[in-house]
Amino acid sequence: MSMxxxxxxxxxxxxxxxxxxxxxxxxxxxxxxxxxxxxYLANNVVDVVLTDLQMPEMDGLELVQQIRQTHSVIPVVLMTGYGSETIAAQALRSGAASYLPKRDLKSELGQTLRNILELAESRKDRLRVYQLMTETESSFCFGFESAERQALINHLQDSLQTMNLADENELVRIGTALTEALTNAVEHGNLELDSELKESMDGSFEALLNERVTQSPYQDRRVHVRFKMNACEAVITIRDEGPGFDPSQLPDPTDPENLLKASGRGMIMIRTFMDEVSFNDHGNEITMTWRKN
Structure with a gap:
């Protein structure tokens, strides 16, 4: 029986x-x-924590944050009273699984807990599978939608975290590198937008971007991503369908002046955050490697 x-x-x-x-x-x-x-959590097996939100000393928000850090697989459900909506929203953003007004406990708590327990068990099953995994490889393809890019980044970060390849701070750095690489593939690869156009700050970059996503051949191009991961490293290859470029012309990441330029700054961060970065001869494919520290 669940506790x-x-x-x-x-x-x-x-x-x-x-x-x-x-x-x-x-x-x-x-x-x-x-x-x-x-x-109690340090000494007992618990499947779900059901907590009041407004408590002295350590409130529900602080408890959610503490559990997220030390018992991340245990879901937390909040009990809220009138006037606690703002802090409840903060707690949800901090990792709480759900919330219920105290007035609705008798009518809705049972179903809410059953739903949470089902989801938690599913996550535990995924964790078990990752523990058995020696290597995995997957492929993705998307167009121009930023929501698709962000969903893919979230998925890759989640995979790295589940395999224990990176801590929270490292995941942020990896996410930054992925964001820059995928954005480069869309904007500078498939849409062939000049990176120096961003520095004009007059709206011309955005205007041309919006124009090209409706024109051929740009609108038909896609970004292809291959993700390969084992217990020691992750290799991410991103290929666009644009004409490519000369990788030897990339800005020198050791030159401080390049840090101030909009053009090339993303590539500097990619090279700084990832352990290994390489390009194909055509210049339309980047391979980034992250190794577990």
Whole structure:
């Protein structure tokens, strides 16, 4: 039976929440503070944490952040009262899985917990698969939509984190490198936009971009991504369908003056953040390697 840890500084509300959990057919324990919750988690198996949002000393937001750092696989569901909407939104952005107004506990808590537990179990299954994995390779293809780019970046970051190839700070650096490389493939590769046009700051770069995504041959071009990962490293290859360029003309990343230029700054960050970067002879394909530290 799944275990739900209830956290609430109010004895009455704590008792009500425990009753709702048990009515849903789940086991439960209860503590009166965020600190007690962290101590309990250090010594017991818990499947879901159900916490009040407004508590003294360590509130629900702080508890979410603490659990995210030390017990990231345990989902947290918030119990909110009137006037706590802003901090509830912050907690959701910090990693809480869901929230419920206290007035709706009796009617909605059971289904909410069952949904969360199902999702959590699915994530645990994925983690088990990653632990068994020795190597994986996948391919992706997209057009010009920035949402598609961001979804792919999020997926690749999640894969790296699940395989324990990078910590939170490293994931940010990898995400920056991926953003720059994918943006270069779209804007400078497929759309053939001059990077120095960005420095004009007169809107001409954006105007030409919006024009070319509706014109041939630009609108038909795609970006192709190959992602290969094992326990030691990840290799990401990004190819566009543009005419390519001469990689030898890239800015020198050791020259401080190049850091101030809009053109080429992305490539400097890619070369700085990734362990190895190379191009094909045609100049329309970049391969970036990240190695586990």
């Amino acid at each position: 739900v840890l209830v956290v609430d500084d109010s004895a009455v509300d704590r008792q009500i929440a425990v009753g709702c959990v048990r009515d849903a057919g789940l086991d439960s324990s209860a503590v009166a503070s965020g600190q007690e919750a962290m101590e």
